[in-house]
């Protein structure tokens with residue numbers, strides 16, 4: 102079989118990459134071991150940014166229709182001290198505080214439903230061949246192409262696939278990463294964790310003292326900064342729970358029910374459908390690319406599900422790599438454009454991993470230092486400071502200022518720490534804005550680059566169009582007035598990448614637009 106991109110692993114990230122390639126007609130073969138998605142709910146919280154991706158893949162309505170929670174159910178968390186019946190608790194502001202800066206609203210649904218929506222969607226793209234029930238067994242990467250050997254789950258059928266690139270979206274134990282020799286580094290907390298999925302109406306009833314929320318986190322001095330964590334799967338009775346457990350814990354010797362009651366703080370009946378374990382590590386690949394091989398999602402980085410970053414970060418990897426592969430395979434992106442995948446995406450995870458590690462250390466220090474039974478006034482002052490300082494969602498603004506393929510400020514660096522604003526800034530996600538037609542900018546962005554031209558000139562940016570045409574670069578010019586909500590962009594000309602990040606801004610057009618364009622395609 103011959104294709105352009107071989108995607109190994111069709112969990113959410115591999116499916117997302119196939120959708121990103123399929124929507125622009127790039128041939129790809131996706132190999133996924135499982136005939137059906139695993140039924141463990143896993144990554145449930147999808148950020149507003151991830152919903153923008155579903156919109157661009159043409160399946161956002163299908164995704165919203167698949168949710169189990171009623172529309173409008175508040176997505177966010179409760180943090181309690183001691184247990185869920187504890188006196189001290191707060192409901193930190195969630196990602197809804199930044200939702201105006203995105204074109205879509207956040208969503209929550211079990212990962213297997215998200216995967217089902219994507220599985221259905223990619224089947225509609227003519228350029229995507231999806232092989233479910235097939236595993237990659239051997240990867241070879243040469244100067245001129247890649248070769249993948251695969252076999253089906255009966256072991257009777259085998260196939261050989263030739264492609265230009267291979268991408269390992271095959272999870273934390275990635276075969277692609279291992280076979281192409283990409284090493285990882287990270288922090289091993291030497292901590293075993295349990296993951297239980299269960300049904301309990303009693304738990305739902307016992308949490309009615311809180312405003313409705315989707316997750317419940319318990320901080321307890323005995324946990325050394327790790328959490329007891331409950332997440333809703335539906336609005337009434339299905340839950341997942343994860344917690345630190347002894348190193349030798351097994352499904353046979355762990356009393357998961359007793360642990361859940363301890364974390365809840367009250368007796369409850371529950372029926373388990375899954376009890377599994379994992380080791381708490383923060384791990385990152387030392388590079389996301391070796392020659393014609395790439396890795397994305399958990400294959401490139403993994404961490405405990407503290408903060409709901411894993412899946413959302415993986416989707417952004419897929420989208421970032423997807424447009425760059427499409428650009429190079431279509432001939433308008435320079436091969437060096439592919440180097441910018443590691444350059445842009447790896448620092449984002451480095452900081453995400455650091456903030457998770459620091460969060461665990463900070464909670465550990467807080468819990469060791471302050472105890473209400475030791476000095477209640479001191480504890481309450483510290484608890485109030487802790488809860489007031491919890492502003493994580495608003496300061497988490499991953500951006501690529503400092504990337505070699507955007508025209509960012511001199512000396513800037515790629516980071517997760519930024520500020521949400523409507524201003525269009527090179528290297529940052531474009532905020533939505535209404536056009537004078539009543540439509541949103543996001544409804545008008547092209548599949549390639551878009552030049553937003555906010556000017557009264559009748560046919561603006563002719564030189565830009567001509568330069569793009571000469572380079573074979575797909576460019577849509579979106580003309581409107583510099584008025585109303587669009588003035589918040591702060592610039593009259595905004596060049597937007599296929600992943601809705603801003604590449605360049607200006608109030609005047611450059612004398613030679615080719616200079617601007619050459620950098621953004623990797624020259």
Ligand SMILES: Cc1cc2nc3c(=O)[nH]c(=O)nc-3n(C[C@H](O)[C@H](O)[C@H](O)COP(=O)(O)OP(=O)(O)OC[C@H]3O[C@@H](n4cnc5c(N)ncnc54)[C@H](O)[C@@H]3O)c2cc1C
Pocket residue numbers: 109110111112113114115132133134135143144145146147212235236237238270271272273276296343397398399400406408409410411412413414415
């Ligand atoms: C308890 C828990 C809760 C979580 N909660 C959240 C959350 O709220 N938000 C969030 O963003 N993230 C969350 N995560 C993390 C999230 O689930 C992962 O980040 C996500 O699954 C990563 O997707 P992936 O596609 O990279 O990898 P995976 O989901 O691991 O998918 C890899 C796929 O590759 C396939 N595969 C592997 N090897 C081969 C091979 N050789 N050939 C063919 N196929 C292969 C596997 O069958 C699998 O389907 C949670 C994780 C856990 C465990």
